[in-house]
Amino acid sequence: MLRCVLAVCAVAAVYGQTDNLVQLATKIGATDLVKVVTQAGLADTLANKGPFTVFAPSNEAFARVPKRIIEELERNKTLLTDLLLYHVTNGKVLSTQLKNGQLAPSLFEKHDLRFNIYNEGKLITAEGSPVALADQQASNGVIHLLNKVIFPIPEGSVVDFVSRDPFVSTLLKAVVAANLVKTLEGGPFTVFAPTNEAFNRLPPGALDKLLANVTALAEVLTYHVVKGTVYAEGLTNGERVATVEGQDLSVRKMGPERVIINNAMVERADISVTNGVIHVINNVLIPPPKK
Known part of the structure; x- marks a missing residue:
């Protein structure tokens, strides 16, 4: 079991659990994610259904995505939707429940997320993206803030x-x-x-x-x-x-x-x-x- 030694865990309950996932994402500064979730037509789902676990790229993470990719996502709603669903799993998964090398199915069909734990539990990654802020609990799930946008894995080995x-x-x-x-x-x-x-x-x-x-x-x-x-x-x-x-x-x-x-x-x-x-x-x- 992963010990909550990350600095990110220290503020896990700052906002309480009365906000839904969209409201909580806004409060913790993931406003660019909320913007694209709304563009993709997923805001109502993330606000009212679940529970979900959202691996939420920070605004800084979106800023690091090349401009040509952002433009393509803006043009292609299907591609944007698939990307966002890849950041979401069913259920409420806290950092203490993750194991090194664990795979979990994302909402993007047939594509799993891989989690790794390094440095004696001080670093958690999702598809190689570090978790910067863990265990932010909402009324219908939990958010883990990521340092990078993650992209669906290619099919195959x-x-x-x-x-x-x-x-x-x-x-x-x-x-x-x-x-x-x-x-x-x-x-x-x-x-x-x-x-x-x-x-x-x-x-x-x-x-x-x-x-x-x-x-x-x-x-x-x-x-x-x-x-x-x-x-x-x-x-x-x-x-x-x-x-x-x-x-x-x-x-x-x-x-x-x-x-x-x-x-x-x-x-x-x-x-x-x-x-x-x-x-x-x-x-x-x-x-x-x-x-």
Whole structure:
């Protein structure tokens, strides 16, 4: 059971439980969420039905969403509705009821939310987005304020993602050659996925040699895989993370948006898939020789 050690829990009952979810969201400063909920025609549902648990992006979270995405959401009511439903679950779920790696169905059909608990319970994330203010209880549910807007996960697993994304097609080729497709359908895993350009940076002929040596290739690829789900917020500066290959990766964090794994920069973080999370990196990680 998660202890309520978060600073966010200290103010859990400030507003009491007489306000409905929409009224409470307004009081705690999630006014941009209330605006888009109203635009999507969901305000009446969140005000009068439930109980619901709402993972509510703060105004600052909405401000960080690229303008082109905001414009698309404004044009496409269906897309906006799906996004908002992804932030809501049925029932009243307090932070003390969440477990690391737990999945819960959102109101966006067929898409679950994944929760993680890091730093001895001091950090809770929903799809990698930190909970900034937890357990704000309304008359028809509870709100947890998030630092980031979360987007519905793509359909499928780690392998499905690398099969779809043209920027990691070389990784797919390597996974197939190493006979790791079935393994990466399991999990959950955290995968540091090198781009095609990352593979191109290898010395001349190195990739061909790896593809011809299944054992060596599997060792390199499993050095990119960590058991469990570790989002960028869950990584700490100076940390060492054990890989499936058996040796550790070193983590450097130079700000919330700058994460380095060994000598590789994370270019795209926190890509949720059904069996884990993917971080796209700009270099291939080569395991050191085993003693």
